[in-house]
Amino acid sequence: MTDFTLWDIVRNLLLAGRWTVVLSLIAFIGGAAVGLMLTLLRMGGLKPIRWSIRLYVDLFQGTPLLMQLFLAYFGAAALGFDVSAWTAASVALTLFTSAFLCDIWRGCVEAVPSGQWQASRVLGLDYLQSMRHVILPQALRLAVPPTVGFSVQVIKGTALASVIGFVELTKAGTMLNNAAFAPFTIFALVALGYFILCYPLSRYARHLEKKLYGAGIR
Amino acid sequence: MTLDFSTLLPYTEQILHGLMTTIWLTAVTTMAGIALAIVVAYLRDAAVNGRPSPISRLLGGYVEVIRNTPFIVQLFFLFFGLPALGIPISATVAALLAMILNLGAYTAEILRAGIDSTQRGQHEAARALGLSRLQSFRHVVLVPAFSRVYPSLISQCIIVMLGSAVVSQISVFDLTYAANFIQSRSFRGFEVYLVVTLIYLLLAVGLRLAFEFAGRRLFAFRQGGSA
Numbered sequence: 001m002t003d004f005t006l007w008d009i010v011r012n013l014l015l016a017g018r019w020t021v022v023l024s025l026i027a028f029i030g031g032a033a034v035g036l037m038l039t040l041l042r043m044g045g046l047k048p049i050r051w052s053i054r055l056y057v058d059l060f061q062g063t064p065l066l067m068q069l070f071l072a073y074f075g076a077a078a079l080g081f082d083v084s085a086w087t088a089a090s091v092a093l094t095l096f097t098s099a100f101l102c103d104i105w106r107g108c109v110e111a112v113p114s115g116q117w118q119a120s121r122v123l124g125l126d127y128l129q130s131m132r133h134v135i136l137p138q139a140l141r142l143a144v145p146p147t148v149g150f151s152v153q154v155i156k157g158t159a160l161a162s163v164i165g166f167v168e169l170t171k172a173g174t175m176l177n178n179a180a181f182a183p184f185t186i187f188a189l190v191a192l193g194y195f196i197l198c199y200p201l202s203r204y205a206r207h208l209e210k211k212l213y214g215a216g217i218r
Numbered sequence: 219m220t221l222d223f224s225t226l227l228p229y230t231e232q233i234l235h236g237l238m239t240t241i242w243l244t245a246v247t248t249m250a251g252i253a254l255a256i257v258v259a260y261l262r263d264a265a266v267n268g269r270p271s272p273i274s275r276l277l278g279g280y281v282e283v284i285r286n287t288p289f290i291v292q293l294f295f296l297f298f299g300l301p302a303l304g305i306p307i308s309a310t311v312a313a314l315l316a317m318i319l320n321l322g323a324y325t326a327e328i329l330r331a332g333i334d335s336t337q338r339g340q341h342e343a344a345r346a347l348g349l350s351r352l353q354s355f356r357h358v359v360l361v362p363a364f365s366r367v368y369p370s371l372i373s374q375c376i377i378v379m380l381g382s383a384v385v386s387q388i389s390v391f392d393l394t395y396a397a398n399f400i401q402s403r404s405f406r407g408f409e410v411y412l413v414v415t416l417i418y419l420l421l422a423v424g425l426r427l428a429f430e431f432a433g434r435r436l437f438a439f440r441q442g443g444s445a
Contacts, residue, residue, distance in 0.1 A: 063418045064418055156287070160384070184298075184302050
């Protein structure tokens with residue numbers, strides 16, 4: 001067994017931590033794009049579309065993320081594609097994020113008082129104009145704090161990609177532990193890594209929330 | 219692609235075994251986690267000369283650490299870390315401990331929001347009427363706080379149930395472990411995970427219905443008039 005200094009452990013965790021950050025960004029940006037599309041579709045009139053998006057959201061919110069990762073990994077294989085852990089993790093986390101963001105943003109659009117709709121229609125704006133100039137700017141302001149708050153869930157969610165063999169912070173921790181056997185130190189450092197990534201976002205989300213409610217909105 | 223679900227039939231026993239484990243883990247965690255959260259919420263309220271006491275700061279730290287790190291890391295930390303410190307711990311105990319500590323932190327924070335929204339005057343009035351701090355907390359603050367945050371509480375318990383899938387990674391024979399087990403024997407990964415995912419979905423729906431039913435019973439006295 002080779003000897004690992006504390007610095008060896010920290011260095012390896014930092015290197016792997018990059019992939020946690022990259023995967024989080026992929027999931028968040030991809031999830032935001034898909035989520036935005038779904039939110040807009042859901043606000044439109046067509047009932048079958050609204051229902052299928054609701055089903056989509058419920059499916060992702062009602063099943064474990066770990067299962068979603070397994071399904072992405074093995075589902076592609078069953079379809080005859082040989083996907084890497086990278087692809088499977090990116091796809092699963094993007095879909096997971098999109099479902100939650102779609103639900104958060106729908107709530108924000110619905111939180112804009114319906115009088116705003118009526119007023120803008122009375123003023124002669126059509127559906128798209130009301131949406132663009134009256135509803136969305138207000139919904140956007142409401143959406144920022146919970147969206148920032150949810151990004152913490154995405155970062156924590158990437159830890160599960162370790163289970164399908166994606167080498168990020170958590171996987172690096174288990175691999176290092178197999179070699180160095182210092183579980184207490186290693187997993188405390190891994191936890192610290194996530195805490196450093198997540199805590200500022202949590203604080204910022206809470207700060208934004210206070211500012212929003214403090215300003216007397218709603 | 220051909221899907222073949224019949225290969226799963228011989229493994230019904232494993233699936234049922236895993237399902238029972240997931241259910242009892244969730245049941246124990248829900249009860250113990252909520253109890254822990256009540257204690258944490260009560261102690262976090264404590265202050266020394268108008269400033270948070272050392273205990274409430276410490277508990278605040280616990281809540282923040284749990285909320286800002288992944289459950290799987292908390293689980294590994296306990297399962298691998300405690301034995302290294304000379305405290306032997308079985309996979310099941312580690313899983314339960316991690317789940318309870320996790321739910322406790324989130325629920326304490328949810329409860330705090332409910333407690334904060336209870337008017338300070340209510341608490342003061344109860345104290346003026348001669349109730350002790352504990353009595354006033356229990357009868358005047360806690361129950362209304364619970365009924366107010368009940369929907370978030372339901373969601374959090376469901377999140378913990380779904381999150382428990384991760385305990386399969388330390389070889390607790392839960393529903394996900396059963397899925398992995400069957401996958402490794404039958405090589406029908408997609409079918410297995412699809413079926414097990416649907417079982418989780420049914421569990422989530424069932425849990426929500428059960429909680430809503432219990433909520434109507436528990437908070438029935440609050441339906442008429444009180445705000």
